[in-house]
Amino acid sequence: MGGQSSKPQQRVLIAVDGSSHSQNAFDWYRTNLATPGEDVILFHTGSLPNYLMAPTGISASDSDVQRANESLRKRVAQLEESMMEQCKRHSMQCRWKYADSLSPGPAVVDASAEEKADLVVMGTRGLGTIRRTILGSVSEFVISHSRRPVVVVPPPPQQ
Helix, strand or coil: CCCCCCCCCCEEEEECCCCHHHHHHHHHHHHHCCCCCCEEEEEEEECCCHHHHCCCCCCCCHHHHHHHHHHHHHHHHHHHHHHHHHHHHCCCCEEEEEEECCCHHHHHHHHHHHCCCCEEEEECCCCCHHHHHHHCCHHHHHHHHCCCCEEEECCCCCC
8 A cells, every 4th residue: 555565576487408499488588578687597407318328238338428428518508608698688687507307397397396486488399289299298298287387489480
């Protein structure tokens, strides 16, 4: 009634993977929803390839595992640098969060719960029904299992 009420700072988790689809989701959020002072968490998940992690009958050499680990570390660092630079350029308060996981859907759900995100933003590849049924969909998993609101940004229309 006579005092001003201030809206609590919103915490938004944006799933990023370096693809044009996740870049599209980041750009959509920045253009349509971002407000100054929000806590934006850029979340990425990755891991070594399955054949290096799981028993397959073919053992990977220590040097193969070390090279793959170094390659993963470099890709993650490059993505972090690129995304944080975009945040800086657009005066957004962002922080980086990484999880080592073979399953991106559960990793996004877990990270959004751990961070107490008010909103999850992610892109989608726009797979057709058959391909989505066979391959699965990270965005569908997150929508089905998250206890947080989820915005799934579709790919832009074909020009």
